[in-house]
Structures are given as C-alpha cells and as structure tokens.
Amino acid sequence: MKDQKSSSSADPIDFIIVRNDLPIRWQRRIGLAPDNGLGVARRALFFAMFTWLPIVIWAALESRLLDRASGEPLLAHYGVHVRCLVAIPLLILAEGMALRVVRTIVAQFIENGLIIDSQRDRFVQIIKDTTDLRDKAFPWVIVFALTLLWLIGVPNSIHEHELSWATLDAGLGFGGWWFLYVVRPVFTILLLGWLWRIGLIFRLFYLFxxxxxxxxxxxxxxxGGLGFLQKLPKAFVLVTxxxxxxxxxxWIHDSLFHQIALETLKLPLLSFAVLWGLxxxxxLFVFSAKMISTRKKAMREYSALLSEHGRLVHQKWILGQNIGERDILDSPELGPSADIETIYAAVKNMRMIPIGKSCIMPIIVPIALPMIIVAATQIPLMTILTTLFKALV
Known part of the structure; x- marks a missing residue:
C-alpha cells in the first residue's frame, strides 16, 4: 500500500501522522505489527482480548461474572467491558483514519496552490522535521512516565465501586489487579499518545x-482557500x-443500578464536550492570525478597487464624462459593478478561523451517540430520537 512505504522512499511532502513511532517499532519487533504498515485490525483484536479475557476468566472461576450473591457482578459493570472491547480497539483503529485524513490535508496545501514556489523548500523541511520528531523516543518516554505517575499517584480507592466485582474477603482479587495495572495503563498510554499526536499536528500547522x-x-x-482544514476533526472521530x-x-451503570438522575450528568458532559472540542x-486556531491579516489587507485593497471601479462608472454613465479607455472597466475578471460588488462581499465575509459546521459535526456526533444510550435508560428512545430530529430540521 502507498501509506506503507518506508520513510526513506516516501514523498517529501507526504506527512504520515502514524508510522514509525516508538510503540509501533516495539510491536513490530514482537511481530504484532507488520514490517510495512500498521496492522491496526490485528493489534486492536489482540489488545481487546489481552485486556478483557483474563478478567472474564477470573470472574467466571470466582463466580463473579453473573452471580449477584457477591454483589454487583462483572457483567453489570459496563465500563470494564467497554474500556477493553470498545475504547482500546477504537483508539488503535483510529490510527488508520487519522493517517488518511491528515495525509490528505497536508497534500492539499500543495494541490490548492497555497504554497508558492519560493516557500516550497521550507514547506518540505517543516514536514521532514515534524516527521523526525514523530519518530523520536522521548515523547513516548514522557507518555509512559505520566502513565506511571498516574498509577502511583491516584489511589486505588477512586475505582473502589468499579472494582466491587473483584473484591474478595482477603482484598482485591486477580481480576481487579489486572484492571488496575494492565487495562488502565494500556488505555491511558493510548489516550496520551493521541494527545501527543494532536500536539504534533498543532506544531506542523503552526509552522505552516x-x-x-x-x-x-x-x-x-x-x-481564503483553507476550507479543507475542516476535515481535521474527522481524523479523531474514533478517538472521540x-x-x-x-x-x-x-453513567449507564450509575443510572441503572444507582438511580443517578440525568440532570447531574449535564455539567460533566458539557465540560467534556467543550474541553475535547477545543x-x-x-x-486550526493557529491560522487565525494569518486569516485576519489577509482579510484586513484584502478589505483595504478591494475597497479601493471597488471605489475606483464605481467612480469611473459614475463618471462615464451618470455624468457623461469622457474617461477614455480604462482597463478596469473592460477587465473580464471584474465584469460589471454587480460582479465586483459580489467579490467585495465575499472578501468581507471571509472568516477569521477555518471552522464551520462541517468541522463541528465530527466532534458532536461521536460524543452524542453513546450518550443517547445513557438517556435511553431513563427516557423512551423514541422521545429522544424525535427531539433530536426536531432540533436538526
């Protein structure tokens, strides 16, 4: 496949957000990832089974998988299963989607003519430097260190209720320890890895x-021709x-088993949506200064152009003056006054940041979909869908 070429043979303007970073190199050494490529499907399946099966097997052997006699069984703690079977695989599968989306966006800077010839070498160098940074070990050493600090610094009591299915008379059982020191670190490393990649894209775009x-x-x-940047949130749909x-x-567990009211979840949900959205x-915000300065300069220039065009039209057709041959009146690019006014209006309406509705939806929709299930625990599903439909149309 094209995206599986080695770094040495890759197109210099071809930026791949995930290719030879430290975790991929380690997984290639043990045969989990292919030599050329990411192998996201096999890795997603492996880590799902690696994190989930030991917990389920232990719970079954200890009669804590379905039996409510010992309290809430493992199957009632949806968070454990979703973290292992949904979230971790999605965080791995997201690598393939991010690779394609970010690659396309970077290529469009050239394809759309945004990079002038005198800047092309600098553009290529920025990509090369960012690629080198992507492949360095130290960012992932920091990720592992932060994960370790999280494991050490956060008391196990914070997960006390979530681990009630794994609590024995003698203390926490094997399933609980596996969740704390295998499942939780795997999830945390994958999540922090995505934050690092977003930071890498931030650096790349800032230099652009x-x-x-x-x-x-x-x-x-x-x-200003940067509308294609709105594709960026699609790269992180699966992460979201x-x-x-x-x-x-x-929250589904809390709603079903602990009668938590939906009203109490509004603030945490809103906070998550805003923070993650930002x-x-x-x-994308790094282009704001460039767009603002471009718009200001264009407003002055197009205003002067429109004034000159309008003045000549008024002199010729209203005052009946002989203005001679004027290129500005005969230019097919400008056309009649109505056309030049349309161009001016387009400049005036230029946004100051490359963010629109198509940019927001890939963030809102994946956040909302699981929350519909949460709401459905207390509100009839048809009522929820009807409300959503009315809001959209």
Whole structure:
C-alpha cells in the first residue's frame, strides 16, 4: 500500500501522522505489527482480548461474572467491558483514519496552490522535521512516565465501586489487579499518545501558518482557500467515540443500578464536550492570525478597487464624462459593478478561523451517540430520537 512505504522512499511532502513511532517499532519487533504498515485490525483484536479475557476468566472461576450473591457482578459493570472491547480497539483503529485524513490535508496545501514556489523548500523541511520528531523516543518516554505517575499517584480507592466485582474477603482479587495495572495503563498510554499526536499536528500547522501562504480572500469557502482544514476533526472521530463510550458506560451503570438522575450528568458532559472540542480544534486556531491579516489587507485593497471601479462608472454613465479607455472597466475578471460588488462581499465575509459546521459535526456526533444510550435508560428512545430530529430540521 502507498501509506506503507518506508520513510526513506516516501514523498517529501507526504506527512504520515502514524508510522514509525516508538510503540509501533516495539510491536513490530514482537511481530504484532507488520514490517510495512500498521496492522491496526490485528493489534486492536489482540489488545481487546489481552485486556478483557483474563478478567472474564477470573470472574467466571470466582463466580463473579453473573452471580449477584457477591454483589454487583462483572457483567453489570459496563465500563470494564467497554474500556477493553470498545475504547482500546477504537483508539488503535483510529490510527488508520487519522493517517488518511491528515495525509490528505497536508497534500492539499500543495494541490490548492497555497504554497508558492519560493516557500516550497521550507514547506518540505517543516514536514521532514515534524516527521523526525514523530519518530523520536522521548515523547513516548514522557507518555509512559505520566502513565506511571498516574498509577502511583491516584489511589486505588477512586475505582473502589468499579472494582466491587473483584473484591474478595482477603482484598482485591486477580481480576481487579489486572484492571488496575494492565487495562488502565494500556488505555491511558493510548489516550496520551493521541494527545501527543494532536500536539504534533498543532506544531506542523503552526509552522505552516508562518509561511507566506497564497490565500485567496474571495475564495468561495469563505476561508481564503483553507476550507479543507475542516476535515481535521474527522481524523479523531474514533478517538472521540472511544472517550465518549467510556464515560457513557459508567453513567449507564450509575443510572441503572444507582438511580443517578440525568440532570447531574449535564455539567460533566458539557465540560467534556467543550474541553475535547477545543483540543481537537486547537491546530486550526493557529491560522487565525494569518486569516485576519489577509482579510484586513484584502478589505483595504478591494475597497479601493471597488471605489475606483464605481467612480469611473459614475463618471462615464451618470455624468457623461469622457474617461477614455480604462482597463478596469473592460477587465473580464471584474465584469460589471454587480460582479465586483459580489467579490467585495465575499472578501468581507471571509472568516477569521477555518471552522464551520462541517468541522463541528465530527466532534458532536461521536460524543452524542453513546450518550443517547445513557438517556435511553431513563427516557423512551423514541422521545429522544424525535427531539433530536426536531432540533436538526
């Protein structure tokens, strides 16, 4: 496959967000990942089984899988299963989607003519430097260190209720320890890894924004030709879904078994949606300064152009003056006054940040889908769907 070429033979303007970073290199050494590629399907299946099966087997042997005599059984703790069978696989499968989306976005800087010839070498160097940073070990050493600090610093009592199925008379059983020191670290490392990748894209876009980009103020996308950047949140759809699923699974348990009211979940849900949304959109904000300066400059230039065009039209057709041959009146690019006013309006409507509805939906939808199930524990599903339909149409 094209995205599985070695780094040495890759196109210099071809940026791959996931390829040879430290965890992938380790997994290739043990045969879990292929030599050329990511092997996301096999890795997702492996880590799902690796994290989940030991817990289920232990719970079954200890009669804690279905038996309520010892308290809430393992099957009633949806968060454990969703974390292992849904969230962890999604965080791995997301690598393939992010690879394709980010690769396409970076290529469009060239394809859309935003990189002028004098800036191309710098553009290529930025990609090379970011690729080198992607493959360094130290960011992942920090990820592992933060995960270790999380394991040491956060008391096990914070998971006391979630581990009630694993509590024996003598203390926490094997299943509980496996969740704390295998499942939790795997999930945390994968999640922190995605935060690092978003940071990497932030750096890449920040350096792009410092180039002399050939923005088009009157571009139909109302973003100077940067409208394609709105695809970025699609790269993290599965990451967003994984996080939302983990939250929803815990809240479903609390709703069904502990009668937690939905009203109490509104603030945590809103906080998560806002914080995660800002995180995903952060790389797009770096273009704001460039877009603002481009719009300001264009407003002055197009205003002067429109004034000159209008003045000549008024002199020729209203005052009946002989203005001679004027290129500005005969230019097919500008056309009649109505056309030039349309161009000016397009410049005036240019946004100051490359964010629109198509950019927000890939964040909101994967957050909302698991939450519909949470709401369905207390509100009839048809009522929820009808409300959503009315809100959308």
């Amino acid at each position: 924004s410092k180039l002399d980009l050939a923005l088009v103020p009157a571009h139909p996308d109302a973003m 879904l994984a996080m939302s699923a983990v939250l929803a699974s815990r 995180t995903v959109l952060a790389p």
